[in-house]
Amino acid sequence: MAKPSRSKARYPQPGIKLANNAVRELTVAQAKRLTNKTPSDANAWVQLGVAYIRVNQHAEAIEPFQRAVNLKEGAADIHAWLAAAYQGSGEFLLAKESAQHTLTLDECNVRALMILAMIDQDNHLSASALKWLEKAENYEPENADVLHAKARALFGLNRYEEAEIILEDLTCRYPKNLGYWNELGVVQRELGELEASANSFYQSIKYGDSPTPFSNLITGFHYDPAKKQSDIAAVCREWQQRYGVQNPLPRPVPDDLSPTRKLRIGLFSDGFRQHPVGNMIIAALESTHPEEMEFYFYSTNVSSDAITKRFRKLASHWQVIKYLDDAAFNQQVRDDKIDILFDLAGHNAGTRSKAISMQPAPLIVKWVGGLINTTGVEAIDYLISDHIETPEGEDKHYTEKLIRLPDDYIVYSQPVYMPNIGPLPAISNEFITLGCFNNPTKLNAQLLSEWATLMHQLPNSRLFLKGKPYTSESFCERIYTLMESLEIERERVLLEGPANHCELLNSYNRVDIALDPWPYSGGLSTCEALLMGVPAVTLPGPTFAGRHSASHLINADMAELVVSSWDEYRERVIELASDTDSLSTIRNSLRQVLLQSPMCDGRLFAKHFMLAMRAIWQRYCEDKAPAALTFN
Incomplete structure (x- = not known):
């Protein structure tokens, strides 16, 4: 599917939109003087509420907006400001009620539509959020804040290319906006575009003092097989130099220093x-x-x-x-x-x-x-x-x-809805299915090359990959093209999008052997494979991120599945695949082995x-x- 065309519209500079252009940029002190001077003027109380919001004091903004509402009940935008104050102070039900009331007064109120979208987005209701945002976009098609929020909703729906296009447009028009660059980097990282992602994070770092883009950069380094352990350690330590608070207040000292107290x-x-x-x-x-x-x-x-x-x-x-x-x-x-x-x-x-x-x-x-x-x-x-x-x-x-x-x-705490473990798929399929349900960002060309070599040694085997980015046709095409360049036909590669957790677990009934990624290994996904009777083979990576599976397997008494080289990785998988009777026995016993191990012993x-x-x-x-x- 071709990427949607990029709009050439020019977006207004993002920021706090002013209520009917009537809100000036006053300090809290200035706004307080205004309310003292004109206490019966609803706009004065709005000025005070907005002044509080500008300094992130949303709870303090509620009372001024309530005073303004009492003075001017039918003013939709004042209700929208009140909804914003409630949302920022964590009063989500009140925020939703105020925003919905705003829309009864003015169905075109973009601020209220944005608040309803953000509440839904925060609750992982991206489809509902997108509907609110599409309405807002109809009324203000060039509003950069609306488009930014729309990109986030699309990302939540795994519609990555559409989100990427919006963010690329926004970064072109506002090249010094750190938020747009950071969001673009997150989307690119999800699609495995690690170099482009790092460049976007560096752009974001250049234009602001928020530590979030640098934290995203640190995380991205752990997925990249080209990064050495020393490089990663250095960028981790750089965080403190850039963003650590200098001369913080002394740590609090407890009143009771009894070593045995609660x-x-x-x-x-x-x-x-x-x-x-x-x-x-x-x-x-x-x-x-x-x-x-x-x-x-x-x-x-x-x-x-x-x-x-x-x-x-x-x-x-x-x-x-x-x-x-x-x-x-x-x-x-x-x-x-x-x-x-x-x-x-x-x-x-x-x-x-x-x-x-x-x-x-x-x-x-x-x-x-x-x-x-x-x-x-x-x-x-x-x-x-x-x-x-x-x-x-x-x-x-x-x-x-x-x-x-x-x-x-x-x-590890197993879910209450554990699906039954089915028979070994290889018996009915007459071929081995290798699977990886890890975050696809953990895949890279070097890893897929090693897996392709393994698949050549297992004729007719299949590779089953499952995760959010496989909803992206361009991402899937990159995987298919790379595997074809390694002489693995695309018919041997099954790419499947996400599912609810129970369905995800049940999908392991279609996998014979799990392949752990490298250099960033699985963690929870490895536990879930074992829970479903699927042995996972891992080659530890150079950092803590690369050793999760090794720790879980060794502590579940499965140290033989932890290897020290790619040759040994392939040997272990082929050894498992060559004896389907033994693999079936492993499948039937693995869950019990896991649940009886220290890995699942909460009391211990x-x-x-x-x-x-x-x-x-x-x-x-x-x-x-x-x-x-x-x-x-």
């Missing part, structure tokens, strides 16, 4: 849901002793599912911080008197590295969630790992002190976790500096 643990993440974070920590936290620790959860995501409910059941405090800026989040953690704060985002979605560099807690620990390497954030004291993820000698690459747990660094992991937390707390109480800790 600890208040804070955790922030985008993934308190069906997500690698949710799947890999919930069983551990549920198994901790309530007299040992209590949990404060800070979610950078507003969506909710069955796993979210499990987290909320554990919570002494639950707060959505999506719309809190870094300074406000830093203050929130301090006000909550957190003893140990866990970063469960790293440089990935929901990143709060800037806030972390403000040192908001006595101790700060990195754990699952964007855990692919050192963060380079010097305020983080410890990083939870194991002996496989960080072998001896790796400490020099980390700014954090490593806590090596005795088993895996995570504990919680015991190690509590010992580790008590150890670092005791060091803190004794005024000892953080130090690497190893538990056997």
Whole structure:
């Protein structure tokens, strides 16, 4: 399918659109003086509300807009501003009600349509968001903010080329807008265009001081087989030099420094849901002793599912911080008197590295969630790992002190809806199906070349790849073309788009052997393959990101599936494929082996976790500096 044609329309410079051109750029102090002077003027209260929004004080903006509404009930745009204030302060139901009320007064109100779209987008309802945005675009076809939001909705619907075209247009027209460059880089990275993606992130970095594009650049480096470990470590450490807060406030000191008292643990993440974070920590936290620790959860995501409910059941405090800026989040953690704060985002979605560099807690620990390497954030004291993820000698690459747990660094929580394991597909197909359901960004030409060599050694074998970008015809064509250049016919390559989680798991019933990608390995996907009886073969990569599968397989007592070279990789796969009777036996037993291993033992992991937390707390109480800790 050809790319949609690029519009030549010129878009207005993005920014806060003014209500009927009547809102001036006043400071809060100036706007307050105006309301004191003319308290019965609705526009004066609007000026004050907008002044608060400009400095990200959305909660403070609510009352001025309410005063304005009371003075001028029928003014649609004032209701839209009130909706914006509610949204920015996390009052999503009130924001939705105000925006919908705005549309009863003025169905063309673009601000209200945008707010409804953003609320839907935040709840992963991209199709609904797109409908609101298409209406807004009808009324203001050249509004850059609408088009930017539309690109994000299209991205959420896996319509990558359409999103890419909009963002390319916006970056051409506003070449100094860091947000457009950053979003374009994200789309390009999803499509495996790593060089173009890095260039877009560098452009974004050039035109602003937001740390997000640099965090995206760091993540992208881990997918690139051309990057050396030293290159990646250097760019991680560069984050601190560029964005770390200089001379932050001293860390808070708890009133009670008893080494054995109950600890208040804070955790922030985008993934308190069906997500690698949710799947890999919930069983551990549920198994901790309530007299040992209590949990404060800070979610950078507003969506909710069955796993979210499990987290909320554990919570002494639950707060959505999506719309809190870094300074406000830093203050929130301090006000909550957190003893140990866990970063469960790293440089990935929901990143709060800037806030972390403000040192908001006595101790700060990195754990699952964007855990692919050192963060380079010097305020983080410890990083939870194991002996496989960080072998001896790796400490020099980390700014954090490593806590090596005795088993895996995570504990896998299997879903309640586990599909039945079907018979080995090779028996009825009469050929071997190799599968990889990892994020397709992890694929690269070097990896596919190795897989093609393997497929030549397994005549008539098939390669089954499944993931979001396979909805893109151009992305699929790149895969087909590359494999054909390696003399693998496209009929032997099955590319399939995403599915809901239960369907995804059931798709493993069409796979005989899972191939782990390189240099960025699988994590949750490897656990799910094993759960469905499919052995996964892995060659560890050079960083933490490349050793997830190795850790999971070794800790599930499947060390023979971890290899040290591409020759050995192919040998192991061919060995499995050459004996379908043995492969069938493995398939029928693998789930039980996994579930009975330390990988799935929440109580055992919680015991190690509590010992580790008590150890670092005791060091803190004794005024000892953080130090690497190893538990056997």
